[in-house]
Amino acid sequence: MNASDCYEQQGLIEDINEGLITVNVKNTSLCADCHAKGACGFFDIQKKSIQIFQSSANFKVGEKVNVILKKSLGIKALFLGYIMPFLVVLVVLIVLSILHASELFAGLVSLSLLIPYYVALYIFRNKIKKSFTFTLRKIE
Amino acid sequence: MAKKESTFLNMLVTLLLVTLASSAALGYIYEFTKGPIAIAKSAKKNMAIHKVVPEFTNLPGEEVKKVVADNDTLYLYPAKNGDQLVGVAVETFTNKGFGGPIRLMVGFLPDGTINDIAVLEHKETPGLGDKMQKSKSNFSLQFEGKNPDNFKLSVKKDGGDVDAITASTISSRAFCDAVQRAYTVFKEGGIQ
């Protein structure tokens, strides 16, 4: 795999269970690069675990690994997670305002449309899951 | 006091208490500052009026007269000392500014002589057009005590009597335009 097409994040293997490897990655906040993050407690570092199906032969619990995600998948995630719902809200808002709906109504309706959007995501969650594949690589 | 467990109820109660306390405090302070804030706000407008016309005793803001011209509005604030009209402050504008619209407060004495001019709002270039402000140069001083009937409100380049700000003919022209508009409105209906 060509490294330029990928994102990498360091993580720690937390659990291995019949080919299902759970990796803990640190999701750093905006302040990730800030060396004062110790002084700042604003919604700080969170952990996310990622489950990966991969032959676990080479990996041990507690090992440091790189989780690799194809760049195109990252963009797709961005699209599904943020851009698409944004477009949904925007389009509905514009349509409603063209129809001269009241602001409150238009605003609330378009915001509440996020709910069905997320429901739809939920319904397709398995499909989405299939398309997002991660790879693990050991860190020497 | 011991740290409370993070049970749902505890959390609700804590937050409720915190918000209650804060909002009560805020509400109180708001009540307390409401007066001064309102005064400060009205003082801001009056300040400009104060600066451009002689001493007055009335509340010009209450007696404001609006005149619509060129898609915008001019405001005429009559200043009275007792019943005596001592001057009229005209909030005027121009769209010919270099960087955008300019709003001025022009103070006229009842006979139409310009008493003083204050710049309310402008977007002219720092170092060039912004010299129309009194704090930045003497440009606006040349209008004081002049009556537009015998002081031609346009820059010398265009045959008027106004010395333009160096390298800022456009702003100077715009300034004159705004003052001229104020004067016209003042003439047409300003003097009660």
Added chain:
Amino acid sequence: MSNLKNFAKGFVKENPVFVLFLGLCPTLGTTSSALNGLGMGLATTFVLAMSNLVISLVASVIPDKVRIPSFIVIIASFVTIVDLLMSAYTNTPGPNGEPSLYDQLGIFIPLIVVNCIVLGRAEAFASKNSVFSSLLDGLGMGLGFAFALTLLGSVREILGSGSVFGFKFIQGDGILMFVSPPGAFLALGFLIMLMNKWKQKIV
């Protein structure tokens, strides 16, 4: 740490602006003159000191998981208080029609609430320390912030308009770039560089 040290560290060693690079927006946005910088700095100091004080008082009874929201509410309340007070008492325009301090600081007053220093101090210090040292910490950090803002404001004012705190010492304009937005970045960049060099020297 002694209380004095605690107070003093905000000035140089842990200066929020020059060392920690926190609260940069107000630093850049409100320093077109020394006075504005000072005003903003003091407003922040007030919020910092007061919220540190209150938080250190109540932190021990707040359950961990609502700590952040409670802190936010407390801080935001103090910010609102500053906002209200300033709009009441610092809202008079200058003698030549210059905008009032309140107007010049503008949106940056409500934004004190998201200034990392404030919440950061609450989290990292006030919630764990005594009332008095929290107050001192807040004051120290706040004054360090105010110091940085005033310094930057002075530099920009000196270079940009040839005056300090409004006292003009040269005729006419200065180097106008320094009072416009790009000048803020440039001046802060070079100030931080100088600070770094100076710190290396004294260490």
Added chain:
Amino acid sequence: MSSVVLFTIVSLSVLGVLSAIILFFVAQKFKVFEDPRIDQVEENLPAANCGGCGFAGCRNFAEALVKSESFDGLYCPVGGNETMEKVAQILGREAVAQDPKVAVLRCNGACDFRPKTNQYDGASSCAIESALYGGDTGCQYGCLGLGDCVDVCNFDALHMDPVTGLPVVNDTNCTACGACVDACPKDLFELRKRAKKDRKIYVACRNEDKGGIARKNCEVACTGCTKCFKVCPYEAITMNNNLAFIDADKCKLCRKCVPECPTNAIIEIGFPPPKIKEPADVEATDGKTGPAETIMKESKESINNKEE
């Protein structure tokens, strides 16, 4: 109470409660505070971020320390035992003391001892020069003198001696991070156990050529004559490919081997008397005698002392 105050209280309370609920879930599902000990440990690490421990930076190392069960294989060469002790205290564990080490340069081929046979004129990098050929002297094992090692040393423990053309290790600054070991394409650095008073005895040569050839190319080359090997009472010396090597763990610093070496390839440092000259002194001498030679003289002198 005015209505404003009432509204204030009501609206904020409602919002407060709502966000409490949301944030409750956040806290429930996400919030994993980092082990505060990581910060503590990190504070006690030297913050050099040099990678000497084998991790990408001090913080990563701190994490590893906190997470691992024991300190097996985890050691900060820069901070040394002292730091590890502190860390052990924080974590309530047993520190494993390691012998402190220091880098030594296994080449003494100063310009005076090792005549140049050609002139290198490529990019100034030992790695590049060594990829191209054996080097600008007859010895293809010796130091190239372009200072790749100096560039990677984060602790100001290495500098080039302009006279000898060799890097000089400053024992006080050297933390045994091992960066130079990795950087040197000729593999000239060795991390050796720090003995008392920084005394050391080692063979400053990597030349595997046969004796005559080695000697021809460098006056102070190890010729593989095995004299030292034979004299060492502790079996600390091994011979391989015409080259002697002194195992620091076995060497008892008895100095028997030093006078044996016909080419003075064995270097002893830190033994009295006379005191080691400061590098400044060296520069003060007419520039012809570099530290290498100083060292040589010293060793000879100390030999003499011993014989007396």
Added chain:
Amino acid sequence: MLKTFAKGGIHPPENKLSAHVTILDLPVPKTVSIPLSQHLGVPAVPVVDKGDAVKAGQLIAKSEGFVSSNIHSPVSGKVVKIDKVPDTSGYKKNAIVIEVEGDEWIETVDRNGDLINTFDYSREEILKKILEAGIVGMGGATFPSHVKLTIPRGKKANYLIINGVECEPYLTADHALMMQKGEEILVGTMILKKVLDVDKALIGIERNKPDAIEHLTRLSEKYPGIEVYPLQEKYPQGGEKQLIKALINREVPSGGLPIDVGTVVHNVGTAFAVYEAVQKNKPLIERVLTVTGKSISKPSNFRVKIGTPISDVIEAAGGLPEDTGKIISGGPMMGKAINDLSVPVTKGSSGILILPEPEAKRKKIDPCIRCSRCINVCPMGLEPYLLMSLSQKNLFERLENEKVMDCIECGSCSYTCPSNRPLLDYIRLGKVNVGKIIRSRK
């Protein structure tokens, strides 16, 4: 417009001083030292011992594995030692040193110079002969020819390309060979065609050798399927990827081999060696090389026994000039500077170039001014300025992404840089490091 490759390239002064000098046979030297690693791949293993007597043409070291090559004695005499000897790699490497005694050859070699232009060996027989003769690419890379000629399963060659470009300044060995052994080369080409089972062989020659173009074109009429193409002068047209692009407009994919676009490229010298191996049973024990340089008194082309010390060769060309600043084995663009005149001539030595003192030194390095000249001349479409700084900063991952491994080390970038930046030096270092990483991944 004549054919040439599409992107990049430079045209340094040609300085082909020995262009029309006939090839002379260099006398047999007193001793030869024959490095065991004269080819890409695993070094050969000696099959003789110290003290053994050997004949010219006798196998003295056997190829070890598939990508390796046999080595034969170029002289008759006695093996005096098997030891480390400096060679063109810049390091001392194992070599067999033979003291020359007499001129005895093994019997199978046909030492008669007459042209034999018919052959009817099977492909397997030819391949076997090439393998046994220890033929490697004479174009400089010294890749064992039998490997190249063994087409991997699933691939098919449609063209054989014979590389008579010789785009390096100064060098004229191939030119001289084409003039003097033209017909032999063509027969060799026919043999190679048969091995590869292709219908067409293209010979590419730059137009600065009009006589060679004319000569081979005329001769090739007799040999079906061989065509000679004149090419515009442009360095590095001799690089096989560029030559393939120039002749048949196909691009060897990144990381791929010529066979991926259905071609095999061989140097004219290789074709000649194949001719000798197949038709004369003569193993690869001598080669043609150019000795040249502006202050050399007799720039010449010699046929030299492998293992001859280059001092002998230089001596034959009039001796080492006073103002020698640099001695290069190969051409000025890709050759290797050497510091020891005892270095032996090997199968890959195409020339010896002596640069005078002032030309030998590089100029002061300036900062990169991002003039993009290096990008414009890079025939591989790389960004040398970027590769260099990535290599300096040890950013290996990015180096790999920027395709550092595609660099053919032609040196056009370093040649052209106005800031005299040592681009190729660092790119090479980057290639070594990235290569290590790639290998460790496997």
Added chain:
Amino acid sequence: MSKLITISPSPHVFGSQSVGRLMYGVILALVPALLVSVFFYGMGAIIVTLLSIGFCVLFEFLIQKFILKTEVRISDGSAMVTGLLLAFNVPSNLPWWIIMIGALIAIGVGKMTFGGLGNNPFNPALVGRVFLLISFPVQMTSYPVPGGLNTGYVDAVTGATPLGIIKEGLKSGLSISDLMKEVPGYLDLFIGKMGGSLGEIAAAALILGFLFMLFRKIITWHIPVTMVGTIALFTGILWLINPDKNADPLFHVLTGGVLLGAIFMATDYVTSPMTPKGMIIYSIGIGAITVIIRVFGSYPEGVSFAILIMNGFVPLINRYIKPKRFGEEVKHG
């Protein structure tokens, strides 16, 4: 052999180009424009040019020697080019201390903070120029009226540039046809008889410099031609739409800094893209932004800003526009 022989990695021969030769080539190419300027603006042009070059070289020297403590390389000529181009971008009556500040900003902020030659993301001369324009608008917008060889330095009579006249006139509601009577004719514009920065006026001389640099292979055609073409195209469209409010393309190209910018400033190696395709994107960007600023913005002239803005995008262009790698698309011909 008396001397040691040299060993270095290949290649062993090199081309003859050098940084110094390139820079002095640019300076040579700028000489005709300087001569024209002296012809129209007299001593002022000479004084400003010498001061600017002097200060730039001096600051570069001081910073390299005393602040950065690196090798002093003022002899490579790049500071001279910066000084010359800075001078070319200011009025010929600019007081000496403003020139000094400009040189300090150009070299100190625009170049040396980034590590000197080759590292700066923005064109130093333009950094200096725009800094001055914003800081000293009065002095930077009072251009001397071309008065021949004996036009004074600081006491020169000032006037407006053709673009300034147009902009101001349009603001006061005049139409182009009226305004065209006030500006110099095309021949004057071509030879440089108009108000403006001292080096930007002489279209003919600048084009001469362009041909010289093309001939000497200092620059390629991509940036200048594309940039001028883009400006001509966009102003041409606007002109066709409303010739009463928009000047014609020829006028736009000949006035202001278009030619100076296109030939000498946008082409600065350090701050322009590395590949021809990138260069074309870059110069289309400059052209478009120039027209936007000229037509819609408050500044009468936008070339300097446009170049600086596109300088900001150069790293992105370099990142995404790569040369075509050999073997990228496998063709089977």
Added chain:
Amino acid sequence: MEYVLIIISAVFVNNIVLTQFLGICPFIGVSNKVDTAFGMAGAVTFVMVIATMVTYILQHYVLLPLGIPFMQTVTFILVIAALVQLVEIILKKVSPALYQALGIFLPLITTNCTILGVAILAVQKDFNLIESVVFAISNALGFGLALITFSGIREQLDLADIPKSMKGVPIAFIIAGLLAMAFMGFAGIVK
């Protein structure tokens, strides 16, 4: 037309980072990689728009009718903080895979002053709902534009020899200053 003006104004003329000085911390902090900058721009757009809409409704349908606009700061920050977190929770619940992918791709979005600032500015400028949304989008675009350009320059400078004392934050400010200076050329395009 006024939408176009809002967009041009927010993206070029009054760029939120370069002239309004909002969001400087992430601008200086997260702008080392172009890829991340792109991702950030996308995510910030969503959050900013949603936050602006919610606060708009809060302001106009709660605070103003109740006569307590001074509660703006407190309520806005609470709502925005909760909202940002809510989005995360929902994403995690709804599609763990997506959530995980985003985790690798992007840094977290925290409530920084851009988001609160834009919400407050939209209210201050008396925009209606649609205008507020357009305003939020364009500011997000402006943020993205500045961030991406800036990260490009910084990526390039990673390979340059910046003087030691300028490395890191100082040089970042100088670049931002010069970029801001260049953007001043757009002055006056929108009056």
